[in-house]
Amino acid sequence: MNRPALLTWTFVLAVLGLSLALPHAMLSPAALIPAHAELERDCLACHSLGKGVPSARCVECHAVAGIGLFTTRGAPIAKPSVKASFHQRLKQTDCRACHSEHPGSRGNQANAGFTHAMLTPADRDDCASCHSAPGDALHRGVTGSCATCHSTERWKPATFDHQKYWPLDRDHTTSCVTCHPGSVFTRYTCYGCHEHSVARMQREHAEERIRDLDDCVRCHKTPSEHGEGGEHGERGERGGRRGGDDD
Secondary structure, three states: OOHHHHHHHHHHHHHHHHHHHOHHHHHOOOOOOHHHHHHOOOHHHOOEOOOEOOHHHHOOOOOHHHOOOEOOOOOEOOOOOOOHHHHHHEOOOOHHHOOOOOOOOOOOOOOOOOOHHHEOHHHHOOHHHOOOOOOOHHHHOOOOOHHHOOOOOOOOOOOOOHHHHOOOOOOOOOOHHHHOHHHOOOOOOOOOOOOOOHHHHHHHHHOOOOOOOOOHHHOOOOOOOOOOOOOOOOOOOOOOOOOOOOO
16 A cells, blocks of 8 residues: 555544544534533534434424423423423424524524424414514503514514604604504594594595595604695596596
8 A cells, every 4th residue: 555545545544433432522613502511521412313303303302292291201391391392283293493402503503494384374473472462662562472573584674664664753642553553554533632532524525525534644654734645636656536536
């Protein structure tokens, strides 16, 4: 055997020997999470040779039915995790879609493969079981389904931009139900405050031949009296409606 071949084989055998003797040092991409630190030197506790880390190996210790309710040793958890208990309602078991046991390594980041399609339809509508409600002024008074303005594909941009259609300025800091009775955000009314009444608005708009008094923002584009479009009834960004318009 010539010298180059001998050196090559020596190197290969050395790497194989070290990998068998010190697998955690030679093969581990990064340190394990603290909860699994005791497995640092036992790669085969989770990994299957040639198969990576199958979810079936995870549930040998973490039974899906007990996640968030019991420890891996079967002891009840004093304060069960509401966020963790949704595991029992997953449509499929794909642990690595959300969890990474070597979080410091590249290519092993959590949530890389997660999609909301993994959840049952009921859980996709129950955002609060995993997400905390936003604390900004716009969301504090909101109740009901997040799907009214957001999709599960992405949080931003929302499907409705409140600031674009009706700015919540210093003169409009009322609660959501004032304009959206019953927290039905697909509809609104302007008769919840000010001096508005249906009879008065009908009288004031009759001379302009404006008959649609339910969709105020078609003409009033801002909280000011006449809106950005000028006088009552002029077509703004979303259009106005007079008695003589063809709709």
